[in-house]
Amino acid sequence: xxxxxxxxxxxxxxxxxxxxxxxxxxxxxxxxxxxxxxxxxxxxxxxxxxxxxxxxxxxxxxxxxxxxxxxxxxxxxxxxxxxxxxxxxxxxxxxxxxxxxxxxxxxxxxxxxxxxxxxxxxxxxxxxxxxxxxxxxxxxxxxxxxxxxxxxxxxxxxxxxxxxxxxxxxxxxxxxxxxxxxxxxxxxxxxxxxxxxxxxxxxxxxxxxxxxxxxxxxxxxxxxxxxxxxxxxxxxxxxxxxxxxxxxxxxxxxxxxxxxxxxxxxxxxxxxxxxxxxxxxxxxxxxxxxxxxxxxxxxxxxxxxxxxxxxxxxxxxxxxxxxxxxxxxxxxxxxxxxxxxxxxxxxxxxxxxxxxxxxxxxxxxxxxxxxxxxxxxxxxxxxxxxxxxxxxxxxxxxxxxxxxxxxxxxxxxxxxxxxxxxxxxxxxxxxxxxxxxxxxxxxxxxxxxxxxxxxxxxxxxxxxxxxxxxxxxxxxxxxxxxxxxxxxxxxxxxxxxxxxxxxxxxxxxxxxxxxxxxxxxxxxxxxxxxxxxxxxxxxxxxxxxxxxxxxxxxxxxxxxxxxxxxxxxxxxxxxxxxxxxxxxxxxxxxxxxxxxxxxxxxxxxxxxxxxxxxxxxxxxxxxxxxxxxxxxxxxxxxxxxxxxxxxxxxxxxxxxx
Amino acid sequence: xxxxxxxxxxxxxxxxxxxxxxxxxxxxxxxxxxxxxxxxxxxxxxxxxxxxxxxxxxxxxxxxxxxxxxxxxxxxxxxxxxxxxxxxxxxxxxxxxxxxxxxxxxxxxxxxxxxxxxxxxxxxxxxxxxxxxxxxxxxxxxxxxxxxxxxxxxxxxxxxxxxxxxxxxxxxxxxxxxxxxxxxxxxxxxxxxxxxxxxxxxxxxxxxxxxxxxxxxxxxxxxxxxxxxxxxxxxxxxxxxxxxxxxxxxxxxx
Numbered sequence: 001x002x003x004x005x006x007x008x009x010x011x012x013x014x015x016x017x018x019x020x021x022x023x024x025x026x027x028x029x030x031x032x033x034x035x036x037x038x039x040x041x042x043x044x045x046x047x048x049x050x051x052x053x054x055x056x057x058x059x060x061x062x063x064x065x066x067x068x069x070x071x072x073x074x075x076x077x078x079x080x081x082x083x084x085x086x087x088x089x090x091x092x093x094x095x096x097x098x099x100x101x102x103x104x105x106x107x108x109x110x111x112x113x114x115x116x117x118x119x120x121x122x123x124x125x126x127x128x129x130x131x132x133x134x135x136x137x138x139x140x141x142x143x144x145x146x147x148x149x150x151x152x153x154x155x156x157x158x159x160x161x162x163x164x165x166x167x168x169x170x171x172x173x174x175x176x177x178x179x180x181x182x183x184x185x186x187x188x189x190x191x192x193x194x195x196x197x198x199x200x201x202x203x204x205x206x207x208x209x210x211x212x213x214x215x216x217x218x219x220x221x222x223x224x225x226x227x228x229x230x231x232x233x234x235x236x237x238x239x240x241x242x243x244x245x246x247x248x249x250x251x252x253x254x255x256x257x258x259x260x261x262x263x264x265x266x267x268x269x270x271x272x273x274x275x276x277x278x279x280x281x282x283x284x285x286x287x288x289x290x291x292x293x294x295x296x297x298x299x300x301x302x303x304x305x306x307x308x309x310x311x312x313x314x315x316x317x318x319x320x321x322x323x324x325x326x327x328x329x330x331x332x333x334x335x336x337x338x339x340x341x342x343x344x345x346x347x348x349x350x351x352x353x354x355x356x357x358x359x360x361x362x363x364x365x366x367x368x369x370x371x372x373x374x375x376x377x378x379x380x381x382x383x384x385x386x387x388x389x390x391x392x393x394x395x396x397x398x399x400x401x402x403x404x405x406x407x408x409x410x411x412x413x414x415x416x417x418x419x420x421x422x423x424x425x426x427x428x429x430x431x432x433x434x435x436x437x438x439x440x441x442x443x444x445x446x447x448x449x450x451x452x453x454x455x456x457x458x459x460x461x462x463x464x465x466x467x468x469x470x471x472x473x474x475x476x477x478x479x480x481x482x483x484x485x486x487x488x489x490x491x492x493x494x495x496x497x498x499x500x501x502x503x504x505x506x507x508x509x510x511x512x513x514x515x516x517x518x519x520x521x522x523x524x525x526x527x528x529x530x531x532x533x534x535x536x537x538x539x540x541x542x543x544x545x546x547x548x549x550x551x552x553x554x555x556x557x558x559x560x561x562x563x564x565x566x567x568x569x570x571x572x573x574x575x576x577x578x579x580x581x582x583x584x585x586x587x588x589x590x591x592x593x594x595x596x597x598x599x600x601x602x603x604x605x606x607x608x609x610x611x612x613x614x615x616x617x618x619x620x621x622x623x624x625x626x627x628x629x630x631x632x633x634x635x636x637x638x639x640x641x642x643x644x645x646x647x648x649x650x651x652x653x654x655x656x657x
Numbered sequence: 658x659x660x661x662x663x664x665x666x667x668x669x670x671x672x673x674x675x676x677x678x679x680x681x682x683x684x685x686x687x688x689x690x691x692x693x694x695x696x697x698x699x700x701x702x703x704x705x706x707x708x709x710x711x712x713x714x715x716x717x718x719x720x721x722x723x724x725x726x727x728x729x730x731x732x733x734x735x736x737x738x739x740x741x742x743x744x745x746x747x748x749x750x751x752x753x754x755x756x757x758x759x760x761x762x763x764x765x766x767x768x769x770x771x772x773x774x775x776x777x778x779x780x781x782x783x784x785x786x787x788x789x790x791x792x793x794x795x796x797x798x799x800x801x802x803x804x805x806x807x808x809x810x811x812x813x814x815x816x817x818x819x820x821x822x823x824x825x826x827x828x829x830x831x832x833x834x835x836x837x838x839x840x841x842x843x844x845x846x847x848x849x850x851x852x853x854x855x856x857x858x859x860x861x862x863x864x865x866x867x868x869x870x871x872x873x874x875x876x877x878x879x880x881x882x883x884x885x886x887x888x889x890x891x892x893x894x895x896x897x898x899x900x901x902x903x904x905x906x907x908x909x910x911x
Contacts, residue, residue: 046796049796050795050796053795053796064719064725064727065717065727065778065779065780066779066780066782066783066823067783068726068783068823069719069720069725069726069727069823071719071720071725073720073724073725074720074722074724074725083802085803121797121799123802124799124800124801124802125794125796125797125798125799126802127799127802127805127852128792128794128798128799128800128852129791129792129794129852130791130792130815130819130846130847130850130852130853132812132813132815132816132819132846132850133802133812134812134816135806135807135808135809135812135813136809137809138806139806139807139808139809139812140803140806141802141803157816157819158816160724160820162724163724163820163822164816164819167819170786171786171790171791171792172791172794172796174783174786174787174790174791175787175791175793177783177787178787178788184783186780186783209772236722238719238720238721238725239718239719239720239721240719272690272692273690273692273693275690275692275693275697275700275701276697277694277696277697277700277721278721278722280721280722281722399742400722400723400747403723403740403743403747403749404694404747404749406692406749406751469796470796470797473796518704518707518708520700520704521704562707564706564707564710564711564712564713565712565713569673569674569773570674570715570772570773570776572713572715573707573713
């Protein structure tokens with residue numbers, strides 16, 4: 001059933017060949033073709049802007065009050081690109097190789113190679129838009145290191161890279177809005193895909209201010225709606241991030257791939273209590289200079305500063321001398337969990353490890369002292385100068401940490417713990433980013449294609465923009481070239497009527513439950529089930545339990561949820577209820593997928609499958625495939641396997657030692 | 658950090674929609690941890706209201722880490738509350754004491770009509786950007802990123818302006834509801850970079866015209882915007898905006 005449509009030819013020629021031979025749509029015909037874009041983060045905004053520039057009639061939708069607020073904005077550390085400006089041996093091949101290896105050999109070679117190829121164009125495009133990347137004194141772009149790589153290929157704008165890139169894409173989008181090429185629908189949420197003769201031909205959206213349902217036609221629909229990390233309730237995702245658009249597409253026939261591949265980020269601020277509504281990331285870039293440790297003694301209750309150097313266990317440097325604190329995220333997260341589970345955790349909850357900058361402060365202080373010729377600088381002077389350097393690099397992150405925890409990280413080490421951050425799984429797409437429903441595409445985090453079982457840092461921004469700026473303008477044209485005779489369908493068409501009725505019925509059903517428990521309470525319970533049993537470590541028994549618990553929770557939700565207010569008004573509780581209902585269904589599929597995959601790889605760690613020293617143990621003979629799930633009715637899915645053929649890279653046990 | 662619990666009285670603005678008249682309502686919340694964020698305290702209140710069969714309070718929020726710019730509460734007479742350089746979502750309850758009464762209102766400005774309770778419509782900001790807050794470069798037009806070296810100080814100054822999160826606190830703080838700090842941040846971001854030079858004059862003229870059309874007030878250099886800005890956008894940007902505007906006015910061919 002699933003054909004990835006990977007072009008013929010050698011790996012490094014595929015994309016060039018494709019572009020050289022794909023079908024084109026002439027400018028006059030583009031004006032007649034309508035495209036719907038759902039979501040306006042990096043993928044959606046860049047796609048909507050680029051397609052508007054090409055002349056398509058674009059409608060873009062976001063649930064936020066402005067496209068500028070999409071959650072891409074919160075990405076901190078940076079964006080990778082194979083520019084090799086540092087002359088340190090980077091290349092398209094190396095970025096491709098690092099991404100495949102970082103993903104634990106569960107991503108498609110052709111897609112990842114294309115991603116590496118276009119990465120350099122992204123930087124150029126963003127600079128041209130006025131994205132103020134960090135620069136050196138010579139005026140040229142600066143780079144830094146990130147986890148899972150040994151070259152410096154990460155471009156950044158302090159700790160706000162996502163914000164700056166999104167504002168670049170947002171401005172490009174607003175320019176197209178001004179030119180009339182894109183019509184923007186803010187505070188709208190997509191609730192259904194409309195299919196006519198097997199093709200996606202539009203959506204049913206809900207205006208969140210009036211609560212009214214709307215019908216919108218499109219010759220193609222692009223879902224750029226982000227990931228589903230909020231299934232865990234607590235995650236670093238924004239409160240509104242949700243799976244609804246992707247899930248509706250799934251239930252209308254789009255296969256959902258590798259849902260169990262979720263990324264737990266190693267450096268987040270630990271949970272402080274039951275009231276917690278979300279978790280906050282501390283950028284991976286901090287691992288460039290921060291050293292991670294726990295006390296060597298179990299249950300050590302001394303303050304960090306009172307524990308002498310020789311009684312500290314820098315466990316990442318000990319276990320992985322080659323990469324040290326810069327091992328990939330999945331490895332770093334598991335290692336932190338292992339230490340805490342063994343009783344070495346710190347802080348009141350004991351579910352935290354230290355991220356310590358004191359060594360970096362002294363190292364930088366000495367460099368500054370030497371620059372200024374102060375050979376006899378006292379320890380205090382050195383520390384003061386070092387703090388200034390650290391402040392310049394990470395000031396905003398340190399401030400954020402202090403606001404949340406009330407502790408000053410320049411004086412005491414940060415306490416960190418892993419948290420849900422990104423989802424590698426998503427809608428299955430072919431090489432053209434088309435889902436298994438013709439005319440329906442998925443871009444950015446919403447699709448599954450490029451990161452395998454684990455994403456490397458600074459690669460999400462790269463993928464979102466690659467898909468939107470440089471991939472979809474070609475692949476969409478290739479398909480829409482066959483649609484130039486297809487007239488826009490009136491939204492009075494029965495397919496629209498039926499889809500709208502389905503949505504309206506579901507909303508009425510939800511409102512009429514009039515139960516006793518709040519939406520939030522269900523979401524919290526769902527999150528706990530998934531985090532405990534389908535989180536950083538999974539096992540067969542736990543997953544089976546989780547499936548039963550999620551099914552029971554679903555029943556309870558549909559019989560006892562309380563949604564206040566009316567349908568036709570601004571009603572955030574209703575919006576949330578619709579999202580949580582979909583998260584519950586997705587949670588079940590995640591557990592089924594995790595149970596099916598009898599191996600450990602990347603972010604998916606099955607306790608039954610590990611090497612003697614606790615590393616993930618893959619089973620390439622049986623599981624080197626993409627698990628694409630087809631919806632087949634309530635709690636029923638059919639598994640389709642897309643085999644992964646590695647033509648260039650030879651999969652090996654990942655080794656960061 | 659020592660933590661403590663507190664009981665609080667809240668005086669919150671309730672308004673059903675943009676057409677109805679609003680009013681303050683009193684609420685009491687108990688056992689609020691000093692470790693909670695201000696919005697988490699509102700989550701507790703809303704759960705309480707839902708349990709009691711009341712309508713929960715509507716407010717904008719999303720990332721809850723101070724970067725998306727969605728949250729927008731006017732707390733005890735200050736946009737985003739008592740802390741400096743801070744957003745509502747990053748305000749934590751240790752800023753308050755047991756027994757405090759906290760007054761919470763929406764942003765108040767003609768150009769930001771109330772949608773419901775504490776939620777306002779800030780789409781005027783998007784329209785100001787549409788008027789010229791961009792560099793006209795289509796995808797694929799770009800030259801190599803290092804082709805134009807930009808002095809580090811210029812890039813840093815541009816970045817400092819580009820950090821604006823578009824929350825609207827500057828407008829809410831201003832007695833004239835002026836959007837000059839927001840506008841000047843965008844004009845500065847782009848005017849400080851060589852890429853922004855070709856459209857420099859038309860950009861500032863068009864954006865100012867749109868700002869006036871949206872019904873924002875004039876700037877009287879009081880500086881309340883700078884004092885309240887969560888990202889510490891400097892008021893010198895307004896000086897730069899005025900210079901850009903005057904320069905464009907005198908020299909523009911149009």
